[in-house]
Amino acid sequence: MNGILSSIIKLENKVPEWNNESQTYILNFNGRVTQASVKNFQLIDxxxxxxxxxxxxxxxxxxxxxxxPLCPLQAFGIALSSFERKFGCE
Known part of the structure; x- marks a missing residue:
């Protein structure tokens, strides 16, 4: 059992920082994200x-x-889970 548990990796949402200038919470995406959205997020180890x-x-x-340690399928699945509506049901 210990061998299985030792391979588990804990990921958390990165906590945004308060920006006094814009009076909003922000995350630094280093230019990769260009629009504000509630769907924007970063996971950290x-x-x-x-x-x-x-x-x-x-x-x-x-x-x-x-x-x-994420593979493309895991990353895509995590990203899809951030959408509140299902595709094709609109």
Whole structure:
């Protein structure tokens, strides 16, 4: 059992910082995200390293960046889970 549990990786939402100038909470996407959205988020590991970031870049366009230990399928599944409506049901 310990072998299985040792392979579990804990990821958390990065907490946004308050910006006095804009009077909003912000995350630094280093230019990869260009529009504000409630769907924008970053996941960090226990060391504070950004493992996944997802954000809006156009009316119906989003960007997804990820790194190890996530695979493309995991990253895509996490990103899809941020949408409140199901595609094809509109």
């Amino acid at each position: 226990e060391d504070g390293v950004i493992v996944l970031q997802f954000g809006k870049v156009g009316r119906d366009r989003f960007t997804l960046d990820y790194r190890s």
